[in-house]
Amino acid sequence: MILENGLMISRPNIRCLPFLWLAVLMMFFLWGCSGDKGKESPKLKVGIIAVTSGELFRKGSYVVAATRYAADKVNAEGGIDISGVNHLVELYPADSKGAAEVATQLALRLIDKEKVSVIVGGVSSSVALAIAAVCEEKKVPFITPVASSTELTKFKYSFRVSYTNYVQAAAIASFVSKDLNRESVAVLYGADNPYSVELATLFKKNYENDGGTVVAFENYPEGAREYGKQLKRIIKAHPEILFLPNNTKKIQIQAINARQLGFKGLLLGGDSWDPVDLLRNAVFNGCYFADHWFPGLSIPGAADFEAGYKKKNGVDATEVEALSYDAIMSLFAAVRYANSTDPVAIRRGLIDMPPYAGVTGKFNYNNNGDPDKDVFISNIKNGKVVLSDTIFTK
Numbered sequence: 001m002i003l004e005n006g007l008m009i010s011r012p013n014i015r016c017l018p019f020l021w022l023a024v025l026m027m028f029f030l031w032g033c034s035g036d037k038g039k040e041s042p043k044l045k046v047g048i049i050a051v052t053s054g055e056l057f058r059k060g061s062y063v064v065a066a067t068r069y070a071a072d073k074v075n076a077e078g079g080i081d082i083s084g085v086n087h088l089v090e091l092y093p094a095d096s097k098g099a100a101e102v103a104t105q106l107a108l109r110l111i112d113k114e115k116v117s118v119i120v121g122g123v124s125s126s127v128a129l130a131i132a133a134v135c136e137e138k139k140v141p142f143i144t145p146v147a148s149s150t151e152l153t154k155f156k157y158s159f160r161v162s163y164t165n166y167v168q169a170a171a172i173a174s175f176v177s178k179d180l181n182r183e184s185v186a187v188l189y190g191a192d193n194p195y196s197v198e199l200a201t202l203f204k205k206n207y208e209n210d211g212g213t214v215v216a217f218e219n220y221p222e223g224a225r226e227y228g229k230q231l232k233r234i235i236k237a238h239p240e241i242l243f244l245p246n247n248t249k250k251i252q253i254q255a256i257n258a259r260q261l262g263f264k265g266l267l268l269g270g271d272s273w274d275p276v277d278l279l280r281n282a283v284f285n286g287c288y289f290a291d292h293w294f295p296g297l298s299i300p301g302a303a304d305f306e307a308g309y310k311k312k313n314g315v316d317a318t319e320v321e322a323l324s325y326d327a328i329m330s331l332f333a334a335v336r337y338a339n340s341t342d343p344v345a346i347r348r349g350l351i352d353m354p355p356y357a358g359v360t361g362k363f364n365y366n367n368n369g370d371p372d373k374d375v376f377i378s379n380i381k382n383g384k385v386v387l388s389d390t391i392f393t394k
Contacts (some may be wrong), residue, residue, distance in 0.1 A: 044117060050064050053097055071090075080332055098123075103131050111135075123320075126193070135158065139347075145161050149164075151194070156347075167375060174391055176241065183240035185243055187200050189220075190220060190250070215237040225253070245272065252278075266286065293323065293361075302322075326363075333349075337353040
């Protein structure tokens, strides 16, 4: 404080100015850090609908684990580059409980509320068809790793990594005709299960067209736990092969019942059979079933996937995990090809992109969303799954 022209004037202390400037700079720095922290990377939002409770919980858990593995792998590499901007993958898993009506509501919520660009999942055909109907209406792509119902083909926004029931039925019929010497076959299928009905019917048609004989064609109602009446009629017809196009839980009961009633022939199945369970059951030694993949196949990239998956999850990958991995990784390829997270653009990318080299083989989504893939016929032999034949479908 000094006296100037008779007035008391206050002058700033020059020595304090550096500290004032430092305080101002610190404020700007902290404001800038706060702004960067609040700014999130753009996301590719993917809904995962899989049954993780109930009878098919294991298959649904495989789907979730494999898609999570793929997403983590891509995110660790920085995400997906779209127009020079990296987008991280964000998954929205939801349990369908194996019910079509639940899957419908989940698909609506994921699209309308979470704003996902695509949905992956649908272990059973009935659930997959429910999701497909919603995605068709909303114009959002849907990729199922395993659902094989031919009804999916009519949906323009639905894609699958697995072959269709039409393809596997023809392949299984061809295998029985050529490799198993066209022996007589009996069929036991679930009357209320779309997958089971379709595969049983298509197999019968193809096998009879090949000159084979179906000596019994029996079905059981939804929720059935006893199959004695049907199996007694089947055994009375003296088949050499019993075809069971049903899920793993049911076929274990059916196969044991059949052996107890005196059936001594071969057991035959579709791609719904889960070897993880069957390898523990001596009843299935010597059986054959349609397959998509198993560890050890000489497919480019498969060995790296097997090793990486086991390192992270502590278990060997299964067929469903390999198919699920291919489903979401082919989606990422389509996003890169389309250079967009827009659902309509992604659909176009899935159709137009070059053939995808997956761990289950190289395939191309055609205009109806079905891949061109060959069918493996697996055989359980001395506690191991071995490749018996490859049916070329192209």
